[in-house]
Amino acid sequence: xxxxxxxxxxxxxxxxxxxxxxxxxxxxxxxxxxxxxxxxxxxxxxxxxxxxxxxxxxxxxxxxxxxxxxxxxxxxxxxxxxxxxxxxxxxxxxxxxxxxxxxxxxxxxxxxxxxxxxxxxxxxxxxxxxxxxxxxxxxxxxxxxxxxxxxxxxxxxxxxxxxxxxxxxxxxxxxxxxxxxxxxxxxxxxxxxxxxxxxxxxxxxxxxxxxxxxxxxxxxxxxxxxxxxxxxxxxxxxxxxxxxxxxxxxxxxxxxxxxxxxxxxxxxxxxxxxxxxxxxxxxxxxxxxxxxxxxxxxxxxxxxxxxxxxxxxxxxxxxxxxxxxxxxxxxxxxxxxxxxxxxxxxxxx
Amino acid sequence: xxxxxxxxxxxxxxxxxxxxxxxxxxxxxxxxxxxxxxxxxxxxxxxxxxxxxxxxxxxxxxxxxxxxxxxxxxxxxxxxxxxxxxxxxxxxxxxxxxxxxxxxxxxxxxxxxxxxxxxxxxxxxxxxxxxxxxxxxxxxxxxxxxxxxxxxxxxxxxxxxxxxxxxxxxxxxxxxxxxxxxxxxxxxxxxxxxxxxxxxxxxxxxxxxxxxxxxxxxxxxxxxxxxxxxxxxxxxxxxxxxxxxxxxxxxxxxxxxxxxxxxxxxxxxxxxxxxxxxxxxxxxxxxxxxxxxxxxxxxxxxxxxxxxxxxxxxxxxxxxxxxxxxxxxxxxxxxxxxxxxxxxxxxxx
DNA sequence: CGTCGTATTGGAAACGTTTCCATGACCCCG
DNA sequence: CGGGGTCATGGAAACGTTTCCAATACGACG
Numbered sequence: 159x160x161x162x163x164x165x166x167x168x169x170x171x172x173x174x175x176x177x178x179x180x181x182x183x184x185x186x187x188x189x190x191x192x193x194x195x196x197x198x199x200x201x202x203x204x205x206x207x208x209x210x211x212x213x214x215x216x217x218x219x220x221x222x223x224x225x226x227x228x229x230x231x232x233x234x235x236x237x238x239x240x241x242x243x244x245x246x247x248x249x250x251x252x253x254x255x256x257x258x259x260x261x262x263x264x265x266x267x268x269x270x271x272x273x274x275x276x277x278x279x280x281x282x283x284x285x286x287x288x289x290x291x292x293x294x295x296x297x298x299x300x301x302x303x304x305x306x307x308x309x310x311x312x313x314x315x316x317x318x319x320x321x322x323x324x325x326x327x328x329x330x331x332x333x334x335x336x337x338x339x340x341x342x343x344x345x346x347x348x349x350x351x352x353x354x355x356x357x358x359x360x361x362x363x364x365x366x367x368x369x370x371x372x373x374x375x376x377x378x379x380x381x382x383x384x385x386x387x388x389x390x391x392x393x394x395x396x397x398x399x400x401x402x403x404x405x406x407x408x409x410x411x412x413x414x415x416x417x418x419x420x421x422x423x424x425x426x427x428x429x430x431x432x433x434x435x436x437x438x439x440x441x442x443x444x445x446x447x448x449x450x451x452x453x454x455x456x457x458x459x460x461x462x463x464x465x466x467x468x469x470x471x472x473x474x475x476x477x478x479x480x481x482x483x484x485x486x487x488x489x490x491x492x493x494x495x496x497x498x499x500x501x502x503x504x505x506x507x
Numbered sequence: 508x509x510x511x512x513x514x515x516x517x518x519x520x521x522x523x524x525x526x527x528x529x530x531x532x533x534x535x536x537x538x539x540x541x542x543x544x545x546x547x548x549x550x551x552x553x554x555x556x557x558x559x560x561x562x563x564x565x566x567x568x569x570x571x572x573x574x575x576x577x578x579x580x581x582x583x584x585x586x587x588x589x590x591x592x593x594x595x596x597x598x599x600x601x602x603x604x605x606x607x608x609x610x611x612x613x614x615x616x617x618x619x620x621x622x623x624x625x626x627x628x629x630x631x632x633x634x635x636x637x638x639x640x641x642x643x644x645x646x647x648x649x650x651x652x653x654x655x656x657x658x659x660x661x662x663x664x665x666x667x668x669x670x671x672x673x674x675x676x677x678x679x680x681x682x683x684x685x686x687x688x689x690x691x692x693x694x695x696x697x698x699x700x701x702x703x704x705x706x707x708x709x710x711x712x713x714x715x716x717x718x719x720x721x722x723x724x725x726x727x728x729x730x731x732x733x734x735x736x737x738x739x740x741x742x743x744x745x746x747x748x749x750x751x752x753x754x755x756x757x758x759x760x761x762x763x764x765x766x767x768x769x770x771x772x773x774x775x776x777x778x779x780x781x782x783x784x785x786x787x788x789x790x791x792x793x794x795x796x797x798x799x800x801x802x803x804x805x806x807x808x809x810x811x812x813x814x815x816x817x818x819x820x821x822x823x824x825x826x827x828x829x830x831x832x833x834x835x836x837x838x839x840x841x842x843x844x845x846x847x848x849x850x851x852x853x854x855x856x
Numbered sequence: 857c858g859t860c861g862t863a864t865t866g867g868a869a870a871c872g873t874t875t876c877c878a879t880g881a882c883c884c885c886g
Numbered sequence: 887c888g889g890g891g892t893c894a895t896g897g898a899a900a901c902g903t904t905t906c907c908a909a910t911a912c913g914a915c916g
Contacts, residue, residue, distance in 0.1 A: 186862095
């Protein structure tokens with residue numbers, strides 16, 4: 159059915175070996191021969207079989223994105239991760255790597271086994287996203303020395319690194335913005351404790367507040383889980399305090415939107431009575447009214463950084479053997495956020 | 508490095524042929540032998556090489572999703588399609604097929620060539636999304652008789668079909684809702700004319716209005732392009748009419764949100780002075796205030812339907828030869844929408 | 857003129873599977 | 887006890903490439 163390289167070779171009057179060389183731009187092939195083979199290939203519509211190619215070359219030109227689609231619906235940052243996926247795909251398209259989408263459950267019998275997934279498909283690299291529920295599998299993958307990059311997931315290892323928002327810096331941006339407006343009683347609504355963005359933004363908040371010389375009473379730290387409802391509930395608790403905050407930093411936009419809603423339900427006006435800042439700048443942030451002030455991330459840059467990191471790790475010749483140096487992989491890439499001021503922040507009353 | 512099937516066979520005291528049969532649940536292999544091979548395989552951590560497997564079996568167990576990530580940012584329905592992608596992935600995970608993400612630009616030199624993309628990766632099926640800019644390539648792909656399913660894209664052919672929202676029915680739902688509330692002057696904001704949802708929702712609107720015995724003056728049809736700004740502009744035009752509508756059906760949620768914003772800018776109150784209905788039920792629809800009344804789609808069901816369709820087409824034995832019947836593929840699956848009543852609709856003043 | 861390096865090419869092995877075909881063992885039934 | 891059938895297994899080919907190695911031809915250099 160499909161035309162193979164032998165056919166091309168035969169019609170060009172050369173051997174398959176030479177045809178292969180001509181098609182793959184090998185140096186040692188006569189110009190005339192190369193031209194002839196190329197012409198024949200085009201004429202016949204020859205398409206190299208990637209499986210055969212991968213089999214013999216021992217490399218697939220493919221990277222995988224392991225991504226728990228089930229988890230994604232339950233962790234409140236779905237739209238953020240979907241945007242990130244698109245960014246990753248776009249960045250990858252320019253490198254010549256193909257992208258395979260894989261789910262933890264799809265192949266693994268009992269505990270998910272990323273090592274097997276990667277091995278089966280001869281993945282040259284793996285991107286990991288929303289797999290917080292499969293940390294042992296991630297560790298095993300790293301230990302197998304397969305190139306890895308975590309997206310918003312702190313994976314480190316000899317051939318592993320990660321990209322993430324600079325949560326410390328982004329949080330500082332938000333706090334400085336609020337402090338600059340004159341707020342002194344600033345509370346925070348945190349994200350899930352099991353996720354890196356959750357803990358880093360929480361710690362970043364304390365650090366930034368300290369840097370601004372502001373105090374954070376324990377009751378000003380309200381636990382959330384990145385979902386809207388948790389933002390609503392947390393804000394209700396904060397507003398019920400004897401001395402409620404005049405501004406709130408929520409670790410995620412969805413919670414921030416929930417906080418705004420809670421404030422309005424309590425009869426308060428945002429931003430007049432209370433200011434709210436979110437994080438991530440998801441699409442809805444610009445659509446709600448008033449528009450949500452938030453810390454935006456550059457998804458495209460993040461996708462690019464992830465791909466750069468992965469390509470760099472894959473290409474690194476220092477660690478090819480089984481004991482190729484116990485070094486850490488390249489340093490994580492922390493992408494700075496930018497403050498997007500919309501309508502939910504103002505000086506305190 | 509990796510352990511292959513010969514190793515498993517050797518350690519089990521059988522031939523590779525038998526080992527293969529044991530591992531692939533072939534009927535004719537003794538229970539004891541099978542158990543022995545399975546045990547050895549597990550013990551050795553054997554992982555079959557998918558490329559070799561695909562090469563010899565002439566099937567890859569892989570379907571591709573061709574998806575123009577560039578286009579996706581320019582057509583105003585990004586979040587809808589991203590949700591659909593997730594749904595597709597989830598449905599596919601249960602079938603054993605792997606999913607390869609491909610972009611038109613990634614492989615094609617000049618005009619995008621989906622036939623080549625599919626051939627190179629031995630894709631057993633192809634899902635198509637947001638490729639309105641590559642219709643010739645789509646046609647060529649269909650002509651190549653490779654199983655195809657369009658997502659929100661009307662592809663038909665011997666081995667091709669598509670899934671989509673039932674735009675006619677969904678639009679009727681919206682119009683009936685408005686008419687039921689007592690509205691008689693109902694306008695519409697259309698989507699892009701080049702996209703199926705755009706034209707079907709526009710036609711559906713006229714049909715539903717006629718069925719309700721309502722008139723649609725030409726100036727009540729305002730052109731949009733699915734983006735927020737176009738909804739804003741269209742609504743401004745509608746409100747400037749000598750006899751403005753009391754209700755508006757927008758073909759997409761983003762435009763509907765824009766319409767609400769335009770109404771509020773004009774000093775009107777939604778839904779008191781004017782009602783607005785959208786379509787798609789994207790995430791922001793539930794987050795804006797007032798919540799947008801819209802026609803919701805069941806993404807998960809849509810993803811499932813697409814996968815079912817594709818699997819069915821792939822498995823269809825009637826068309827295997829080059830001239831295997833000029834029949835059309837299975838009928839498209841139109842998924843009914845459901846009306847989600849939130850806060851942007853009310854009886855006319 | 858002989859020898860050596862270089863450029864170009866072909867033959868054949870290899871990648872890791874699956875599957876076709878043949879072989880032998882075994883059982884059942886006449 | 888013989889013949890035909892089924893079952894279990896092994897040998898080897900095949901899938902479509904790339905690449906190692908050898909072979910040839912050619913020019914240059916001593």
